[in-house]
Amino acid sequence: MKILYLHERFGALAGAEANAHITATELGLKGHTMGILHGPGTGKNEPAWEKTFPARFPLGTGDNSGAAREALQRFKPDAVYVHKMADLSVISTLVESGVPLVRMVHDHDIYCMRSYKYNYFTRKICTRAATPWCIFPCLASVVKNSGGGFPLKWVSYSEKQREIALNRRFSRMVVVTEYMKEELLRNGFEARRIEIHAPVPRMGDPNLRSGFSDRNLIIYAGQIIRGKGVDVLLESLALLDVKFECVILGDGNHRATCEELSRKLGLADRVTFKGFIPQEELKAYYRDCSVVALSSLWPEPIATIGLEVMRYALPVVAFDAGGIKDWLIDGEHGFLVPWMDRRQFAARIKQCLTDKPLAKKLGENGFRFVSERYDFDRYICDLEAMFSRVMTEKRH
DSSP states (O other): OEEEEEESOBSOOSHHHHHHHHHHHHHHHTTOEEEEEEOOBOSSSHHHHHHHOSEEEEOOSSOOHHHHHHHHHHHOOSEEEEOSOOOHHHHHHHHHHTOOEEEEOOSSTTTOSSSSOBOTTTOOBOOOOSSGGGTTTSOTTEEEOTTSSSSEEEOOHHHHHHHHHHHTTSSEEEESSHHHHHHHHHTTOOGGGEEEOOOOOOOOOTTOOOOOOTTOEEEEESOOSGGGTHHHHHHHHTTOOSOOEEEEEOOOTTHHHHHHHHHHTTOTTTEEEEEOOOHHHHHHHHTTEEEEEEOOOSOOSOOHHHHHHHTTTOOEEEEOOGGGGGTOOBTTTEEEEOTTOHHHHHHHHHHHHHOHHHHHHHHHHHHHHHHHHOOHHHHHHHHHHHHHHHHHHHHO
16 A cells, blocks of 8 residues: 655654654555655654655645645555644645545544633633634634744634534544544544544563552653643642652643742652653653552543553553543542542542552553553554555445
């Protein structure tokens, strides 16, 4: 098969880029030909991307319909695999081309004008489809401008509806959890066009296990942005009446606020902000960890960090937000806490710190679960089979 990937960036950056690169690499190793139609480079690990995608077609600024047509004519793909792409001139050109189209739904961008599916002020998770409610009272037409210049920008409701309509014409929409499937169904997508293929982290070091020491180490690993709820995690930790140490691994625009909150709550001697840590260095923390805190408040599509730490037999305590409940079974692999319930979050963390046999049992349960359900080789084979199906359907 010749598969043309489409993504708004080129090079490593975050979860979407990691998924695009690893799936393309594996499909290439299975004998398929990979190409990519892409936006600007990230400056990170681009040589590896160049190796994975021998055929590369850059997008420019403005109307990119011509660039999309040229890529289709030159590469002649059997199917197109769209990742993150908001340029409707490109999406429209692909839809009209008649080539089988598959889209990986990484987040809520397609159907949410804010893109993160919760209210910025109240943090309350939205459970509505994209309707005029988004304009008022939600006021989602005005969003933060992360591109510099004026701090706010306008999002067109009619253009969002056009984007949804174009994506409904794709052969398949690939989602990562039942929760994300329900979001697409709520927005009028056909069930037969939706498939669940959860991104699977590679197997961790099978010999690495925590000692669950009396250090009582709690780990948070991820971005430090408002939706990840690190501030709520700190407020929960302030309720603990047992000895503990918490290490915050990651960075983001909410870090300074959280560091100041940590000082105000009297946690500065027990909570350490380490910043970004390379993947290999994480293992040193896993060896002494008693519990992993996943404090996300926005509706996570899946939160793959949870699956990653379960590869190392570590229990997870998380708020019930979005797709987390697809893989975190309360009382089996850790604890799923009602959204924003700080007292219960603290109580569940304390339970893992004070009952080490329980914490170890939860971790081992999680390890078995993720090993059986999230198999990397099966994930790649399932994607390959899906592309074959959509191509066969298109021919008929």
